[in-house]
Amino acid sequence: MYEIIKAIAEPNRLSILKMVRTREMSAGQIAESFGSITRPAVSQHLGVLKKAGLLTEKREGTSRLYKARPEGFASLKEFLEEFWEPRLQKLKTVVENENNEK
Amino acid sequence: MYEIIKAIAEPNRLSILKMVRTREMSAGQIAESFGSITRPAVSQHLGVLKKAGLLTEKREGTSRLYKARPEGFASLKEFLEEFWEPRLQKLKTVVENENNEK
DNA sequence: CACTTACGTAAGTGTAGACTAACATATTTT
DNA sequence: AAAATATGTTAGTCTACACTTACGTAAGTG
Numbered sequence: 001m002y003e004i005i006k007a008i009a010e011p012n013r014l015s016i017l018k019m020v021r022t023r024e025m026s027a028g029q030i031a032e033s034f035g036s037i038t039r040p041a042v043s044q045h046l047g048v049l050k051k052a053g054l055l056t057e058k059r060e061g062t063s064r065l066y067k068a069r070p071e072g073f074a075s076l077k078e079f080l081e082e083f084w085e086p087r088l089q090k091l092k093t094v095v096e097n098e099n100n101e102k
Numbered sequence: 103m104y105e106i107i108k109a110i111a112e113p114n115r116l117s118i119l120k121m122v123r124t125r126e127m128s129a130g131q132i133a134e135s136f137g138s139i140t141r142p143a144v145s146q147h148l149g150v151l152k153k154a155g156l157l158t159e160k161r162e163g164t165s166r167l168y169k170a171r172p173e174g175f176a177s178l179k180e181f182l183e184e185f186w187e188p189r190l191q192k193l194k195t196v197v198e199n200e201n202n203e204k
Numbered sequence: 205c206a207c208t209t210a211c212g213t214a215a216g217t218g219t220a221g222a223c224t225a226a227c228a229t230a231t232t233t234t
Numbered sequence: 235a236a237a238a239t240a241t242g243t244t245a246g247t248c249t250a251c252a253c254t255t256a257c258g259t260a261a262g263t264g
Contacts, residue, residue, distance in 0.1 A: 002111075002113070005107065005110060005111045006111055008107060009104075009107045009108055009111035010221090010222080011104065012222085017185075018185075021185065026240080026241090027240075027241060027242090028239095028240060028241075031241095037222085037223070037224090038223075038224060038225085039240095039241080040223085040224070040225085040226095040241090040242080040243080041222070041223055041224075043241070043242055043243085044221095044222080044223085044242090044243090045222090046242095047242080047243095059230095059231090061231065061232065061239090061240085062230070062231045062232060062238095062239055062240040062241070063231095063239090063240060063241080064240080064241065064242090070186040073182060073185075073186050076182070077182055077183075077186070080175060080178070080179055080182070081179075083119075083120075083123065083175075084172040084175050084179070112251090112252080114252085128210080128211090129210075129211060129212090130209095130210060130211075139252085139253070139254090140253075140254060140255090141210090141211080142211095142212080142213080142253085142254070142255085142256095143252070143253055143254075145211070145212055145213085146212090146213090146252080146253085147252090148212095149212080149213095161260095161261090163209090163210085163261065163262065164208095164209055164210045164211070164260070164261050164262060165209090165210060165211080165261095166210080166211065166212090
């Protein structure tokens with residue numbers, strides 16, 4: 001769980017997550033959209049995010065495509081919900097049931 | 103929002119939050135239950151948590167009593183929910199309505 | 205008003221981690 | 235197989251920050 005918090009507790013990493021939330025992006029594309037930091041820095045951030053289970057990596061040719069992995073956030077969400085609002089636990093079940101019905 | 107993530111991205115601070123989740127505790131009491139770190143260190147952590155809006159402080163004589171402040175987590179919870187599962191937004195409204203009915 | 209109690213604050217130190225530059229690796233192209 | 239492309243890895247630097255020691259402060263007590 002801590003790995004996740006640490007992973008998102010860094011501005012550039014959170015920016016990366018936002019970028020790959022809806023679409024796949026290559027490491028190079030991600031690095032380009034950063035004016036400030038270099039490609040190796042991005043690569044290292046991707047490593048941290050991937051290790052925390054927040055990204056999927058797909059190799060395609062010489063490129064590697066990254067995409068956010070929502071399931072990776074599950075343990076953090078659960079922690080927050082249980083910690084602050086035990087009542088939400090009930091609702092979580094409702095959501096899961098809805099999803100199963102689809 | 104970042105202030106909140108940074109605040110909980112430190113093991114001792116998260117421990118403090120767990121301690122004062124259900125009951126009020128003085129700074130001294132909190133410091134005592136840490137075998138490892140000193141009282142000033144705890145005091146500094148309390149400052150960070152308070153600044154992030156995660157704690158309430160109540161002065162009582164020479165003591166200061168701290169307690170977790172669930173509302174402080176709202177923006178982080180909202181961010182996570184919206185970021186990963188936009189569908190939960192719907193449920194959030196349900197919860198709020200339930201609470202209003204009480 | 206001195207003294208004690210319960211704190212916060214400031215200054216200085218050590219370390220984790222974010223960064224860059226240089227190098228290594230893997231896949232495609234010629 | 236050499237060259238080009240896209241990327242990861244390593245070594246070293248610099249800064250943020252968690253920590254301790256020493257000091258400052260504010261509220262009770264004799």
